[in-house]
Amino acid sequence: MDGHATTRVDPRVIEAMVPFFDEHFGNASSRHHRFGWTARDAVAAARADVAALVGSSARELVFTSGATESNNLAIKGVADAERSAGNHVVTVETEHRAVLDPCAALERQGLRVTYLPVRDDGLLETDTLVSALTPETILVSVMAANNEIGVLHPVGELARVARAGGARFHTDAAQAVGRIHLDVSADPIDLVSLTAHKLHGPKGIGALFVRDGLELTPLVEGGGHETGLRSGTLNVPAIVGFGKAARIGLDGMAEESARLAALRDRLADGLRGALDGVHVNGSMEARLPHNLNVSFEGVSGEQLLTGLTDVAVSSGAACTTTSAGSSHVLQALGLSSTLSKASLRFGLGRFNTADEVDRVVELVRTLVIRLRAPIEVFDLADEPLPPGWSD
Ligand SMILES: Cc1ncc(COP(=O)(O)O)c(C=O)c1O
Numbered sequence: 001m002d003g004h005a006t007t008r009v010d011p012r013v014i015e016a017m018v019p020f021f022d023e024h025f026g027n028a029s030s031r032h033h034r035f036g037w038t039a040r041d042a043v044a045a046a047r048a049d050v051a052a053l054v055g056s057s058a059r060e061l062v063f064t065s066g067a068t069e070s071n072n073l074a075i076k077g078v079a080d081a082e083r084s085a086g087n088h089v090v091t092v093e094t095e096h097r098a099v100l101d102p103c104a105a106l107e108r109q110g111l112r113v114t115y116l117p118v119r120d121d122g123l124l125e126t127d128t129l130v131s132a133l134t135p136e137t138i139l140v141s142v143m144a145a146n147n148e149i150g151v152l153h154p155v156g157e158l159a160r161v162a163r164a165g166g167a168r169f170h171t172d173a174a175q176a177v178g179r180i181h182l183d184v185s186a187d188p189i190d191l192v193s194l195t196a197h198k199l200h201g202p203k204g205i206g207a208l209f210v211r212d213g214l215e216l217t218p219l220v221e222g223g224g225h226e227t228g229l230r231s232g233t234l235n236v237p238a239i240v241g242f243g244k245a246a247r248i249g250l251d252g253m254a255e256e257s258a259r260l261a262a263l264r265d266r267l268a269d270g271l272r273g274a275l276d277g278v279h280v281n282g283s284m285e286a287r288l289p290h291n292l293n294v295s296f297e298g299v300s301g302e303q304l305l306t307g308l309t310d311v312a313v314s315s316g317a318a319c320t321t322t323s324a325g326s327s328h329v330l331q332a333l334g335l336s337s338t339l340s341k342a343s344l345r346f347g348l349g350r351f352n353t354a355d356e357v358d359r360v361v362e363l364v365r366t367l368v369i370r371l372r373a374p375i376e377v378f379d380l381a382d383e384p385l386p387p388g389w390s391d
Contacts, residue, residue: 001360002312003198003290003347004147004175009241010200010350016244017202020237028234029225039236046243053246054173054192055183056209062226063239066206067174068098069219070193071141073208073230074170075102077216078139078191079111082168086136090114090167092124092143092153093332098193099141099172112136120334121283122151129158133165140167144176144192148329148345149282150291152180156187163188168214174198174206178249179257179288190214196238200350201245205238256350261289263348263357268292270361275368281330281343290348293330299371301326301341307367311360313344 020042028043030036047058064070079089091103093115103113114132118124124142133140140162144155155171162169170191173182177192178199184192191214195206210216210229222231249256272278277297296304305315315327330340344364348357 001346001348001352001356002314003349003352004150004345005314005347006197006203007200007349008351009197009202010245010248012248013201013241013244017237017241020240024236026236028236029223039234042240042243043234043236046239046246049243049246049250050194050207051209052250053177053182053194054209055185056192057212059227060184060209060212062208062210062229063234063242064206064208064230065204066197067096067172067193067195068206069230070195070206070208071096071098071170071172072102073216073219074191074193074210075099075139075141076105076219077229078168078170078214079106079109080217081215082138086134086138087111088114088134088136089139089141090116090129090132090137091141092116092118094118094122094146094148094329095141095143096147096172096174098174099143103141118332122146122149122281122329122333123283123286124153124158126154126157126161129161130165133162133167135166137162137165137167139170140165141170141172144171144173144182145180145288145291146282146329147175148327149293149333150175150288150347151282152176152286152288154286155182155189159187159189175288178246178253179290181253184209184211196242196245199245199249202238202241205235205242207242257289260348263352263354264290264292264346266354267346267348267357267361268294270357271364274361274365279335279339281333281335292346292348293343294346295330295335295339295343296368297339297342299342299368301338301343303371304342304344304367307371308344308363311363313346313360315341315343315345 024038026035026039028039051058051061116128159169168190172193174195177194190211192209197203218229225231279295281293326337326340
Protein backbone atom coordinates (compact mmCIF):
# COMPACT_ATOMS: atom_id res chain seq x y z
CA MET A 1 0.00 0.00 0.00
CA ASP A 2 2.94 2.31 -0.66
CA GLY A 3 1.81 3.21 -4.16
CA HIS A 4 3.08 6.78 -3.98
CA ALA A 5 6.62 5.41 -3.75
CA THR A 6 6.13 3.19 -6.75
CA THR A 7 3.69 0.69 -8.25
CA ARG A 8 3.87 -2.87 -9.53
CA VAL A 9 4.37 -3.00 -13.29
CA ASP A 10 1.15 -4.23 -14.88
CA PRO A 11 1.66 -7.65 -16.58
CA ARG A 12 0.21 -6.19 -19.81
CA VAL A 13 2.94 -3.54 -19.71
CA ILE A 14 5.66 -6.16 -19.30
CA GLU A 15 4.21 -8.15 -22.18
CA ALA A 16 4.29 -5.08 -24.42
CA MET A 17 7.90 -4.31 -23.48
CA VAL A 18 9.52 -7.72 -23.85
CA PRO A 19 9.75 -7.88 -27.70
CA PHE A 20 11.67 -4.60 -27.67
CA PHE A 21 14.54 -6.18 -25.77
CA ASP A 22 15.16 -8.96 -28.29
CA GLU A 23 13.07 -9.28 -31.43
CA HIS A 24 12.76 -5.54 -32.04
CA PHE A 25 16.00 -4.38 -30.47
CA GLY A 26 16.67 -1.58 -32.93
CA ASN A 27 17.82 1.95 -32.25
CA ALA A 28 14.95 4.36 -32.87
CA SER A 29 17.41 6.73 -34.58
CA SER A 30 18.63 4.16 -37.15
CA ARG A 31 17.14 5.39 -40.39
CA HIS A 32 18.32 2.85 -42.91
CA HIS A 33 16.90 -0.48 -41.84
CA ARG A 34 13.85 -2.25 -40.57
CA PHE A 35 15.13 -2.61 -36.98
CA GLY A 36 15.35 1.15 -36.67
CA TRP A 37 11.98 1.74 -38.31
CA THR A 38 10.20 -0.72 -36.01
CA ALA A 39 11.69 0.97 -32.95
CA ARG A 40 10.90 4.44 -34.31
CA ASP A 41 7.27 3.49 -34.99
CA ALA A 42 6.86 2.00 -31.51
CA VAL A 43 8.27 5.16 -29.94
CA ALA A 44 5.92 7.30 -32.03
CA ALA A 45 2.91 5.25 -30.92
CA ALA A 46 3.97 5.40 -27.27
CA ARG A 47 4.58 9.14 -27.52
CA ALA A 48 1.02 9.65 -28.69
CA ASP A 49 -0.31 7.48 -25.84
CA VAL A 50 1.69 9.36 -23.20
CA ALA A 51 0.73 12.73 -24.72
CA ALA A 52 -2.93 11.73 -24.34
CA LEU A 53 -2.41 11.71 -20.55
CA VAL A 54 -2.11 15.49 -20.62
CA GLY A 55 -4.00 16.32 -23.81
CA SER A 56 -0.91 17.50 -25.69
CA SER A 57 0.28 16.76 -29.20
CA ALA A 58 2.91 14.02 -29.43
CA ARG A 59 5.59 16.38 -30.75
CA GLU A 60 5.42 18.46 -27.54
CA LEU A 61 6.62 15.52 -25.45
CA VAL A 62 10.26 14.88 -24.53
CA PHE A 63 11.16 11.50 -23.03
CA THR A 64 13.40 11.65 -19.95
CA SER A 65 14.51 9.26 -17.20
CA GLY A 66 11.63 10.22 -14.90
CA ALA A 67 9.96 13.10 -13.13
CA THR A 68 13.14 14.15 -11.31
CA GLU A 69 14.89 14.78 -14.60
CA SER A 70 11.79 16.39 -16.11
CA ASN A 71 11.54 18.81 -13.17
CA ASN A 72 15.22 19.67 -13.46
CA LEU A 73 14.91 20.21 -17.21
CA ALA A 74 11.82 22.39 -16.80
CA ILE A 75 13.08 24.54 -13.93
CA LYS A 76 16.74 24.93 -14.85
CA GLY A 77 15.91 24.97 -18.56
CA VAL A 78 13.46 27.88 -18.31
CA ALA A 79 15.64 29.78 -15.83
CA ASP A 80 18.59 29.59 -18.20
CA ALA A 81 16.69 30.30 -21.41
CA GLU A 82 14.80 33.24 -19.91
CA ARG A 83 17.59 34.72 -17.84
CA SER A 84 17.33 38.06 -19.60
CA ALA A 85 13.57 38.25 -18.87
CA GLY A 86 13.83 38.06 -15.09
CA ASN A 87 15.40 36.38 -12.08
CA HIS A 88 12.49 35.30 -9.90
CA VAL A 89 10.91 31.85 -9.55
CA VAL A 90 7.87 30.93 -7.44
CA THR A 91 7.11 27.51 -6.01
CA VAL A 92 5.40 25.97 -2.97
CA GLU A 93 6.74 24.77 0.39
CA THR A 94 5.14 21.33 -0.02
CA GLU A 95 6.76 20.45 -3.35
CA HIS A 96 8.77 17.26 -3.82
CA ARG A 97 12.54 17.56 -3.42
CA ALA A 98 12.80 17.06 -7.18
CA VAL A 99 11.41 20.61 -7.48
CA LEU A 100 12.81 22.14 -4.28
CA ASP A 101 16.39 21.08 -4.99
CA PRO A 102 16.60 22.49 -8.55
CA CYS A 103 15.10 25.70 -7.11
CA ALA A 104 17.82 25.74 -4.46
CA ALA A 105 20.37 25.31 -7.25
CA LEU A 106 18.94 28.41 -8.95
CA GLU A 107 19.27 30.35 -5.68
CA ARG A 108 22.95 29.41 -5.57
CA GLN A 109 23.24 30.94 -9.03
CA GLY A 110 21.78 34.20 -7.76
CA LEU A 111 18.09 33.84 -8.69
CA ARG A 112 15.42 34.65 -6.12
CA VAL A 113 12.97 31.86 -5.27
CA THR A 114 9.73 32.39 -3.30
CA TYR A 115 8.36 29.33 -1.47
CA LEU A 116 4.62 29.85 -0.97
CA PRO A 117 2.90 28.60 2.19
CA VAL A 118 -0.21 26.40 2.07
CA ARG A 119 -3.36 26.34 4.22
CA ASP A 120 -3.77 23.76 6.96
CA ASP A 121 -5.57 21.50 4.47
CA GLY A 122 -2.48 21.52 2.24
CA LEU A 123 -3.94 23.69 -0.51
CA LEU A 124 -2.43 26.81 -1.98
CA GLU A 125 -4.67 29.89 -2.11
CA THR A 126 -4.76 31.46 -5.56
CA ASP A 127 -4.38 34.90 -3.98
CA THR A 128 -1.15 33.80 -2.33
CA LEU A 129 0.25 33.16 -5.80
CA VAL A 130 -1.15 36.42 -7.19
CA SER A 131 0.60 38.46 -4.52
CA ALA A 132 3.93 36.67 -5.03
CA LEU A 133 4.25 37.52 -8.73
CA THR A 134 6.52 40.38 -9.75
CA PRO A 135 7.59 41.69 -13.17
CA GLU A 136 10.78 39.68 -12.60
CA THR A 137 8.93 36.34 -12.23
CA ILE A 138 9.81 34.00 -15.07
CA LEU A 139 8.50 30.69 -13.76
CA VAL A 140 5.85 29.35 -11.39
CA SER A 141 6.05 25.66 -10.40
CA VAL A 142 3.15 24.08 -8.50
CA MET A 143 2.62 20.33 -8.25
CA ALA A 144 -0.65 18.88 -9.53
CA ALA A 145 -0.95 16.28 -6.76
CA ASN A 146 1.07 16.07 -3.59
CA ASN A 147 2.99 12.82 -3.11
CA GLU A 148 2.44 12.66 0.66
CA ILE A 149 -1.06 13.96 1.32
CA GLY A 150 -2.47 13.57 -2.20
CA VAL A 151 -4.05 17.03 -2.32
CA LEU A 152 -4.83 18.39 -5.78
CA HIS A 153 -3.98 21.93 -6.80
CA PRO A 154 -6.18 23.72 -9.34
CA VAL A 155 -3.34 23.88 -11.85
CA GLY A 156 -5.48 25.28 -14.68
CA GLU A 157 -6.49 28.26 -12.59
CA LEU A 158 -2.97 28.77 -11.23
CA ALA A 159 -1.55 28.58 -14.76
CA ARG A 160 -3.92 31.35 -15.86
CA VAL A 161 -2.69 33.51 -12.98
CA ALA A 162 0.93 32.84 -13.91
CA ARG A 163 0.32 33.60 -17.57
CA ALA A 164 -1.50 36.84 -16.72
CA GLY A 165 1.58 37.79 -14.72
CA GLY A 166 3.86 37.04 -17.67
CA ALA A 167 5.42 33.91 -16.15
CA ARG A 168 5.71 30.34 -17.44
CA PHE A 169 3.81 27.68 -15.51
CA HIS A 170 5.23 24.24 -14.73
CA THR A 171 3.52 21.43 -12.87
CA ASP A 172 5.03 18.26 -11.45
CA ALA A 173 2.29 15.77 -12.27
CA ALA A 174 4.21 12.62 -11.29
CA GLN A 175 1.43 11.49 -8.93
CA ALA A 176 -1.47 12.94 -10.90
CA VAL A 177 -1.22 11.61 -14.43
CA GLY A 178 -3.59 8.83 -15.27
CA ARG A 179 -5.37 9.47 -11.96
CA ILE A 180 -7.07 12.79 -12.68
CA HIS A 181 -7.75 14.73 -15.88
CA LEU A 182 -5.04 17.11 -17.00
CA ASP A 183 -5.56 19.00 -20.22
CA VAL A 184 -2.93 21.35 -21.58
CA SER A 185 -5.12 22.06 -24.61
CA ALA A 186 -7.64 23.77 -22.30
CA ASP A 187 -5.29 25.20 -19.65
CA PRO A 188 -2.27 27.44 -20.28
CA ILE A 189 0.19 25.08 -18.59
CA ASP A 190 3.59 25.37 -20.29
CA LEU A 191 5.44 22.38 -18.85
CA VAL A 192 4.30 19.11 -17.23
CA SER A 193 6.56 16.49 -15.63
CA LEU A 194 5.46 12.87 -15.90
CA THR A 195 6.79 9.50 -14.82
CA ALA A 196 5.74 5.94 -15.65
CA HIS A 197 6.42 4.09 -12.40
CA LYS A 198 3.62 5.71 -10.39
CA LEU A 199 1.14 4.38 -12.95
CA HIS A 200 2.06 0.70 -13.12
CA GLY A 201 4.74 1.38 -15.72
CA PRO A 202 8.51 0.78 -15.54
CA LYS A 203 10.96 2.84 -13.49
CA GLY A 204 13.52 5.11 -15.11
CA ILE A 205 11.29 6.52 -17.81
CA GLY A 206 9.41 9.80 -17.76
CA ALA A 207 8.53 12.71 -19.96
CA LEU A 208 8.27 16.46 -20.04
CA PHE A 209 5.51 18.22 -21.93
CA VAL A 210 7.00 21.40 -23.40
CA ARG A 211 4.51 23.72 -25.01
CA ASP A 212 5.22 24.50 -28.66
CA GLY A 213 7.49 27.48 -29.07
CA LEU A 214 8.79 27.53 -25.49
CA GLU A 215 12.55 28.09 -25.19
CA LEU A 216 14.37 25.65 -22.94
CA THR A 217 18.07 25.04 -22.38
CA PRO A 218 18.80 21.26 -22.36
CA LEU A 219 20.52 19.58 -19.42
CA VAL A 220 21.95 16.73 -21.50
CA GLU A 221 23.58 17.47 -24.84
CA GLY A 222 24.82 15.00 -27.40
CA GLY A 223 23.20 13.53 -30.46
CA GLY A 224 20.32 15.99 -30.60
CA HIS A 225 17.62 13.45 -29.75
CA GLU A 226 14.20 14.62 -28.62
CA THR A 227 14.41 17.84 -30.65
CA GLY A 228 17.72 18.60 -29.00
CA LEU A 229 16.19 18.80 -25.52
CA ARG A 230 17.41 15.44 -24.26
CA SER A 231 20.19 13.69 -26.08
CA GLY A 232 20.90 9.99 -25.73
CA THR A 233 19.70 6.78 -27.38
CA LEU A 234 16.06 6.29 -26.58
CA ASN A 235 15.15 3.57 -24.07
CA VAL A 236 12.70 1.90 -26.44
CA PRO A 237 11.38 -0.93 -24.19
CA ALA A 238 10.73 1.53 -21.35
CA ILE A 239 9.07 4.02 -23.68
CA VAL A 240 6.84 1.27 -25.05
CA GLY A 241 6.00 0.29 -21.46
CA PHE A 242 5.20 3.90 -20.56
CA GLY A 243 2.89 4.12 -23.57
CA LYS A 244 1.09 0.93 -22.60
CA ALA A 245 0.76 2.01 -18.94
CA ALA A 246 -0.60 5.37 -20.08
CA ARG A 247 -3.19 3.76 -22.34
CA ILE A 248 -4.35 1.34 -19.64
CA GLY A 249 -4.44 4.16 -17.06
CA LEU A 250 -6.41 6.51 -19.27
CA ASP A 251 -8.87 3.90 -20.58
CA GLY A 252 -9.80 2.68 -17.13
CA MET A 253 -9.44 5.93 -15.22
CA ALA A 254 -13.08 6.51 -14.26
CA GLU A 255 -13.75 2.99 -12.92
CA GLU A 256 -10.34 2.63 -11.32
CA SER A 257 -10.66 6.01 -9.55
CA ALA A 258 -14.07 5.07 -8.19
CA ARG A 259 -12.80 1.67 -7.01
CA LEU A 260 -9.72 3.16 -5.35
CA ALA A 261 -11.68 5.98 -3.71
CA ALA A 262 -14.08 3.39 -2.24
CA LEU A 263 -11.16 1.34 -0.90
CA ARG A 264 -9.49 4.46 0.47
CA ASP A 265 -12.69 5.53 2.21
CA ARG A 266 -13.06 2.04 3.65
CA LEU A 267 -9.54 2.36 5.04
CA ALA A 268 -10.17 5.86 6.46
CA ASP A 269 -13.52 4.88 7.99
CA GLY A 270 -12.06 1.64 9.33
CA LEU A 271 -9.19 3.42 11.09
CA ARG A 272 -11.36 6.20 12.48
CA GLY A 273 -13.97 3.71 13.63
CA ALA A 274 -11.40 1.51 15.35
CA LEU A 275 -9.34 4.17 17.11
CA ASP A 276 -9.64 7.58 18.74
CA GLY A 277 -7.13 10.31 18.02
CA VAL A 278 -6.80 9.66 14.28
CA HIS A 279 -6.18 12.77 12.17
CA VAL A 280 -6.53 12.78 8.40
CA ASN A 281 -3.90 15.08 6.93
CA GLY A 282 -4.85 17.22 3.94
CA SER A 283 -8.13 18.07 2.28
CA MET A 284 -10.44 15.10 1.68
CA GLU A 285 -12.31 17.02 -1.03
CA ALA A 286 -9.47 17.94 -3.39
CA ARG A 287 -7.50 14.71 -3.19
CA LEU A 288 -6.20 11.82 -5.25
CA PRO A 289 -8.60 8.87 -5.05
CA HIS A 290 -5.94 6.45 -3.83
CA ASN A 291 -4.25 8.53 -1.14
CA LEU A 292 -4.71 8.52 2.61
CA ASN A 293 -2.40 10.19 5.10
CA VAL A 294 -3.22 9.84 8.79
CA SER A 295 -1.56 10.73 12.08
CA PHE A 296 -2.13 8.93 15.35
CA GLU A 297 -2.08 10.74 18.66
CA GLY A 298 -0.07 9.28 21.47
CA VAL A 299 2.32 7.03 19.56
CA SER A 300 5.92 7.39 18.47
CA GLY A 301 6.37 7.59 14.72
CA GLU A 302 9.31 5.25 14.72
CA GLN A 303 7.53 2.56 16.72
CA LEU A 304 4.53 2.91 14.42
CA LEU A 305 6.56 2.20 11.29
CA THR A 306 8.82 -0.45 12.73
CA GLY A 307 5.82 -2.21 14.31
CA LEU A 308 4.00 -2.52 11.00
CA THR A 309 6.35 -5.02 9.45
CA ASP A 310 3.64 -6.85 7.48
CA VAL A 311 2.31 -3.77 5.73
CA ALA A 312 4.18 -1.78 3.08
CA VAL A 313 3.43 1.83 3.93
CA SER A 314 5.58 4.83 4.65
CA SER A 315 5.72 7.97 6.64
CA GLY A 316 6.59 10.81 4.28
CA ALA A 317 8.18 10.44 0.90
CA ALA A 318 10.17 7.35 -0.01
CA CYS A 319 11.56 9.17 -3.02
CA THR A 320 13.75 11.21 -0.71
CA THR A 321 16.80 9.15 -0.03
CA THR A 322 17.77 11.07 3.10
CA SER A 323 15.03 10.33 5.55
CA ALA A 324 16.02 12.04 8.77
CA GLY A 325 13.46 14.21 10.47
CA SER A 326 9.76 14.64 9.97
CA SER A 327 7.90 15.50 6.79
CA HIS A 328 8.30 19.06 5.48
CA VAL A 329 4.85 18.68 3.93
CA LEU A 330 3.07 17.89 7.21
CA GLN A 331 4.99 20.65 8.97
CA ALA A 332 3.84 23.10 6.28
CA LEU A 333 0.26 22.15 7.25
CA GLY A 334 1.07 23.21 10.81
CA LEU A 335 1.29 19.74 12.37
CA SER A 336 3.53 19.34 15.40
CA SER A 337 6.71 17.41 14.84
CA THR A 338 5.38 14.56 17.05
CA LEU A 339 2.14 14.23 15.11
CA SER A 340 3.82 14.52 11.75
CA LYS A 341 6.26 11.75 12.68
CA ALA A 342 3.38 9.57 13.88
CA SER A 343 1.83 9.52 10.42
CA LEU A 344 1.25 6.86 7.81
CA ARG A 345 0.97 7.47 4.08
CA PHE A 346 -1.10 4.98 2.13
CA GLY A 347 -1.13 4.81 -1.65
CA LEU A 348 -3.62 2.19 -2.80
CA GLY A 349 -3.13 0.53 -6.14
CA ARG A 350 -4.62 -1.52 -8.93
CA PHE A 351 -3.80 -4.78 -7.18
CA ASN A 352 -5.07 -3.96 -3.68
CA THR A 353 -8.29 -5.54 -2.43
CA ALA A 354 -10.96 -4.82 0.20
CA ASP A 355 -9.71 -7.82 2.21
CA GLU A 356 -6.27 -6.30 2.36
CA VAL A 357 -7.73 -3.00 3.54
CA ASP A 358 -9.60 -4.77 6.34
CA ARG A 359 -6.46 -6.64 7.37
CA VAL A 360 -4.46 -3.42 7.45
CA VAL A 361 -7.09 -1.70 9.62
CA GLU A 362 -6.86 -4.58 12.09
CA LEU A 363 -3.05 -4.58 12.13
CA VAL A 364 -2.86 -0.81 12.63
CA ARG A 365 -5.56 -0.92 15.33
CA THR A 366 -3.76 -3.64 17.30
CA LEU A 367 -0.42 -1.89 17.02
CA VAL A 368 -1.67 1.57 18.00
CA ILE A 369 -3.54 0.19 21.02
CA ARG A 370 -0.39 -1.64 22.09
CA LEU A 371 1.79 1.44 21.63
CA ARG A 372 -0.64 3.60 23.58
CA ALA A 373 -0.92 1.19 26.51
CA PRO A 374 0.78 2.61 29.60
CA ILE A 375 4.01 0.83 30.38
CA GLU A 376 3.49 -1.17 33.55
CA VAL A 377 5.83 0.09 36.22
CA PHE A 378 6.43 -1.04 39.72
CA ASP A 379 4.59 1.61 41.72
CA LEU A 380 6.68 2.61 44.75
CA ALA A 381 3.73 4.50 46.25
CA ASP A 382 2.02 1.20 47.01
CA GLU A 383 4.98 -0.10 48.96
CA PRO A 384 5.37 0.38 52.73
CA LEU A 385 8.14 2.80 53.58
CA PRO A 386 11.33 1.27 55.01
CA PRO A 387 11.71 1.63 58.80
CA GLY A 388 12.85 5.13 59.76
CA TRP A 389 11.56 6.79 56.53
CA SER A 390 8.63 9.20 56.53
CA ASP A 391 6.48 10.78 53.78
C1 LIG B 1 5.64 14.47 -6.90
C2 LIG B 1 6.85 13.71 -7.35
N1 LIG B 1 7.74 14.31 -8.15
C3 LIG B 1 8.83 13.68 -8.58
C4 LIG B 1 9.10 12.38 -8.21
C5 LIG B 1 10.33 11.71 -8.74
O1 LIG B 1 9.97 10.93 -9.84
P1 LIG B 1 10.99 9.89 -10.50
O2 LIG B 1 11.12 8.78 -9.51
O3 LIG B 1 10.33 9.47 -11.76
O4 LIG B 1 12.25 10.62 -10.75
C6 LIG B 1 8.21 11.72 -7.34
C7 LIG B 1 8.45 10.37 -6.82
O5 LIG B 1 9.33 9.67 -6.99
C8 LIG B 1 7.05 12.40 -6.92
O6 LIG B 1 6.17 11.82 -6.12
